[in-house]
Amino acid sequence: MTATTPAATPATPDTAGAPLEAARAALERRLLARHRDLPPGETLPEPRVVPLGAADTLGAGHPDPHAGARPAATVHLTARAVLLGPWGTDTTAPPQAPPACGRCLAMRWQRLRSRSEREALELGEPPAGARAWPVLTPWMVDAVWAAYRVAAGGPAPARPADPAARPDAPDTRLRQVVRVDLATLATARFPLLPEPLCPHCVRPRPDTPEDARMRLRTAVKTDPSGSRGRPADAYPLPTLALANPVCGALGSGTWLNPASTTTAPVAGSHFVRGYAGLNDVTWSGQADAYAASRTLAYLEGLERYAGTHRRRGTSPVERSFHDLREAGLRVLDPRECGTYAPETYATDPLVSPFDPDRPIPWVWGHSLRDDEPVLVPARLVHYSAGVAADNFVFECSNGCATGGGLEEAVLFGLLELIERDAFLLAWYARPALTGIDLDSCRGTGIRSLRDRAALHGYDVRAYDTRMGNGVPVVTALAVRSDGGPGTLSFAAAAGFDPERTVGAALCEVLTYIPHLPGQVAERRHELEAMAQDFTQVRQLKDHAQLYGLPRMAEHATSFLEPEGILPLAESFPGWEGARRPGGADLLEELTLVRDDLVAAGHDVIAVDQTTPEQSRMGLRTVSTHVPGLLPLDFGWSRQRAPRMPRMLSGLRRAGRAERDLTPRELASAPHPFP
Numbered sequence: 073m074t075a076t077t078p079a080a081t082p083a084t085p086d087t088a089g090a091p092l093e094a095a096r097a098a099l100e101r102r103l104l105a106r107h108r109d110l111p112p113g114e115t116l117p118e119p120r121v122v123p124l125g126a127a128d129t130l131g132a133g134h135p136d137p138h139a140g141a142r143p144a145a146t147v148h149l150t151a152r153a154v155l156l157g158p159w160g161t162d163t164t165a166p167p168q169a170p171p172a173c174g175r176c177l178a179m180r181w182q183r184l185r186s187r188s189e190r191e192a193l194e195l196g197e198p199p200a201g202a203r204a205w206p207v208l209t210p211w212m213v214d215a216v217w218a219a220y221r222v223a224a225g226g227p228a229p230a231r232p233a234d235p236a237a238r239p240d241a242p243d244t245r246l247r248q249v250v251r252v253d254l255a256t257l258a259t260a261r262f263p264l265l266p267e268p269l270c271p272h273c274v275r276p277r278p279d280t281p282e283d284a285r286m287r288l289r290t291a292v293k294t295d296p297s298g299s300r301g302r303p304a305d306a307y308p309l310p311t312l313a314l315a316n317p318v319c320g321a322l323g324s325g326t327w328l329n330p331a332s333t334t335t336a337p338v339a340g341s342h343f344v345r346g347y348a349g350l351n352d353v354t355w356s357g358q359a360d361a362y363a364a365s366r367t368l369a370y371l372e373g374l375e376r377y378a379g380t381h382r383r384r385g386t387s388p389v390e391r392s393f394h395d396l397r398e399a400g401l402r403v404l405d406p407r408e409c410g411t412y413a414p415e416t417y418a419t420d421p422l423v424s425p426f427d428p429d430r431p432i433p434w435v436w437g438h439s440l441r442d443d444e445p446v447l448v449p450a451r452l453v454h455y456s457a458g459v460a461a462d463n464f465v466f467e468c469s470n471g472c473a474t475g476g477g478l479e480e481a482v483l484f485g486l487l488e489l490i491e492r493d494a495f496l497l498a499w500y501a502r503p504a505l506t507g508i509d510l511d512s513c514r515g516t517g518i519r520s521l522r523d524r525a526a527l528h529g530y531d532v533r534a535y536d537t538r539m540g541n542g543v544p545v546v547t548a549l550a551v552r553s554d555g556g557p558g559t560l561s562f563a564a565a566a567g568f569d570p571e572r573t574v575g576a577a578l579c580e581v582l583t584y585i586p587h588l589p590g591q592v593a594e595r596r597h598e599l600e601a602m603a604q605d606f607t608q609v610r611q612l613k614d615h616a617q618l619y620g621l622p623r624m625a626e627h628a629t630s631f632l633e634p635e636g637i638l639p640l641a642e643s644f645p646g647w648e649g650a651r652r653p654g655g656a657d658l659l660e661e662l663t664l665v666r667d668d669l670v671a672a673g674h675d676v677i678a679v680d681q682t683t684p685e686q687s688r689m690g691l692r693t694v695s696t697h698v699p700g701l702l703p704l705d706f707g708w709s710r711q712r713a714p715r716m717p718r719m720l721s722g723l724r725r726a727g728r729a730e731r732d733l734t735p736r737e738l739a740s741a742p743h744p745f746p
Contacts, residue, residue: 090137091201092123095208096149102213103147103220116225121147122174124155125189126201129178131271132194132345143272145174146224147216148181151206153254154216155181155318156223158247158264164310164688169266170274172247176267180319183342187350190343206254215257223250246310251318263313265321268383268684279386281445284436286678291479291658299483299568301476301658304367307689314370315340321685322355322373328362334524334582338365340373344380346456347463348422353380353456358583371691375474378681378693380456385684388433388450393426396434402446403434404677406464408699409452410712420709423463432462437679437697440482441670446677453679453695466710468612470703471696472681478692482678483662485696486669487543491566492745493701493722494545496713498537499743503728504635508534508546512639513571521578529553530561530585534574535634536643537564540726542651542668544570544644548577549631550585557596558589560619560628562744568652568661570644584616584746592620609708609742616746627741672725674698708742 100121107118122145127136136142148155155177162171182193193199246263253259266273291301317324323342339356353376357368382388389396396403406426417425433450451462455469471489475481498505510518510532525532530550537547543566550561563580567573592599595617602608602618609618618624625632641648653660666676677697686693702713702722713719719738723729 090123091126091199091203092149092151092205093126094204095206096121096123099147099149099154099208099213099216102208103217106213106217114225116221117146119147119220120145121149122178124148124150124178124181125185125193126199128193129175129182130194130345133196134198139175142175142178143173147220148174148177149206150181151201154252155249156216156220156252157249159223159250160244160247162247162266163245164308165266166688169684172264172266173270173272175272176270177249177264177319179267179270180264180321184317184320184324187343187352190345190350194345208254212254212257215259216252219250219252219259223248246313249319260318262316262318262320263310264319265310265313265685268385269381274385276385276387279388279436281436283386284438284445284680286438286440286478286482286680288440288479288482288659288662291477293656293658296654296656297569298572299480299658299661301480304371305364307371307476307691309367309370309689311366311370314373322370322377326366326369328365332586333527334521334586335579336360336362336365337583338362338369340369344456346380347458348466351456358579371474374683374686374689374691375472375693376469378474378683378686379469379472379695380454382435382450382454382457382681383683384680386435388435389447390431390433392431393428395431396447402439402444404437404446404448404452404675404697404699406449406452409465409697410703410716411464412710412712413715416709423466423710426464427461430461433457433459435679437677437695440666440676440678442675446675448677448679448697452697453681465712466705466707468704468706471698472693473696474686474691474693476690476692477658478678478680478694479658479662481692481694482696483658483665485678485694486662486665486676486698487566489696489698489701490543490665490669491545491564492704493698493718494537494539494566495547495562495564495745496702496704496743497539497719497722497726498535498547498630499745500714500719500738501723501729501733502630502737502739503723505535505537505630506643507634507637508536508574508643509637509639510534510574512641513574515571515575517575518571518578521575521582525550525578525582525585528585529556532578532581533631534577535631536638538644538726539722539728540672542647543568543665544573544647546570546573546577547631548574548581549628550581551632552585552589555622555625556589557592557622558585558620559622559625560744561585561588561616561746562619562631563746570640570647574640580746588617588620591617596621606708606742610706612706612746615706615742615744618742619744624741624744627739628744669698669701674700704743704745711742714738 103119122138251260314322323340326340329337335358341354343350344353355373357365359365434447437448439446455467471485473485533549535547538545545566547564552559561584565573565576679695681693720733
């Protein structure tokens with residue numbers, strides 16, 4: 073590979089005395105001296121050095137003095153290492169897509185820093201640090217120069233004959249970054265995906281209704297008995313680019329839990345800055361083998377990456393609800409998706425009631441009922457994005473799903489909404505429930521799950537919690553046999569195959585029970601205080617862990633004392649044979665779900681969240697919305713579902729009650745959904 077010196081070099085910023093600046097200038101000076109001494113015939117780009125870790129590159133804190141130089145920079149100095157690149161060609165990029173630049177690298181690197189480092193960089197505090205650090209010895213500079221010459225001008229590394237056989241091998245289809253450790257001089261190479269929010273590479277364009285239109289088509293399944301277009305391991309996931317300690321798009325790595333005897337869990341995490349600060353977003357996969365779990369973990373990580381912030385290169389519509397309505401545009405009123413109690417808005421400083429006259433960001437979605445575009449509040453679509461004007465709700469990942477196409481993604485997003493709506497109705501409205509006889513399941517998988525739970529001292533149960541929609545919904549419950557800490561654990565699933573749905577719900581609950589007793593023991597004092605005062609239930613983990621207390625079992629009587637138990641074949645009357653689609657077309661299943669929801673009086677809306685990274689992998693991610701269904705919230709003071717009309721009418725509409733309920737008949741304890 074031969075490269076030439078850039079035609080123009082950005083002016084050097086005035087950063088005298090800033091952290092890393094003395095070392096940056098010294099390293100650049102010494103590398104340029106070596107560059108001038110290159111032997112005749114060897115041509116390399118001039119090394120331009122920028123610091124990493126002394127200025128915010130994400131645009132949240134003080135302006136970055138090196139912003140203009142970063143895109144073309146090829147040497148990036150941190151307090152612990154030197155990063156070289158990015159180098160090479162990205163053969164997976166779509167035509168005309170810009171390759172990853174130095175600013176892309178800087179942004180991805182910063183997102184992987186610790187909470188304390190990120191807060192220091194992004195909260196606007198002036199940078200401070202050891203002015204003379206790092207100390208660059210001659211042999212350090214020699215090592216960096218040697219790696220620079222190979223990375224910038226040497227032959228491209230040989231590509232493995234079978235990349236799937238070496239999952240830890242660098243993906244040479246992407247641009248590469250070389251890391252030189254300043255303490256050990258060890259080198260390592262990592263692939264870099266372009267950053268979709270990079271201001272150098274991406275020029276935002278307005279979001280438009282035409283871009284939001286969804287033209288759904290036939291989507292053939294590989295397994296007619298399942299509901300997926302392709303198996304999870306069929307997607308070309310650049311795993312090392314997704315998780316590595318230098319520029320991983322989803323995090324610095326993954327970890328597994330060999331102590332689990334119920335599943336083979338693999339997880340990863342990263343910090344995402346949202347309207348409430350830095351949040352630790354964890355993604356995981358739970359299967360019977362670590363390789364399968366790792367693939368599922370990456371897919372979940374990509375789904376959350378797409379859901380937290382909009383990364384499609386489009387800018388939202390910034391207008392008020394009333395202005396949009398007066399302009400004749402179709403708009404989803406967020407109040408149809410539920411609101412908090414007035415006292416929550418009066419006492420919680422982080423939320424305010426929806427103001428229809430206040431301009432807020434909106435994104436275009438598509439109504440599957442009316443086959444037309446509709447504007448949706450951005451706050452409901454991207455659950456870590458938001459501005460002060462649209463803080464009317466703390467949304468989570470309700471209805472977000474990933475698939476190999478729009479049809480698959482929308483289908484699974486709607487199934488999640490149906491599952492959560494049914495669970496909330498079963499919990500708060502307290503209908504008489506019917507258990508499912510697990511001995512009647514034909515496959516060996518259910519028996520295996522029960523045996524694994526028994527090893528931990530748990531009995532697992534399953535219930536028909538379908539609430540008026542045709543698709544089977546199953547709630548699973550694990551009950552600690554001796555009544556000790558970790559007493560109850562819940563999970564739920566919705567799907568077309570009843571036995572697979574039972575298995576999915578049981579598998580989900582089995583992921584929690586190995587850790588629940590220890591979590592309850594560790595937080596016993598906090599959880600006991602929550603049991604006395606539900607307003608102290610504030611986080612996602614509080615809901616599930618609270619029901620690890622033995623005393624909370626009194627709130628789950630409808631599950632612990634069902635009115636009866638039926639064989640699986642009798643648990644969902646009218647489904648098998650009569651209503652269940654029998655073909656191999658995902659569109660047929662999606663159409664059935666959509667039509668059921670429309671017949672119940674709901675609109676069905678989908679918003680495309682797909683990121684550029686997902687597009688090149690053949691994945692699509694959507695956020696689905698069915699106004700009127702009960703949304704899942706976390707924090708006892710931030711519950712929308714109990715205040716919605718469906719909570720009172722849902723049992724009657726589902727044929728489970730003869731009349732609507734009154735508010736006084738609803739359960740008054742937080743839900744236990746994990």
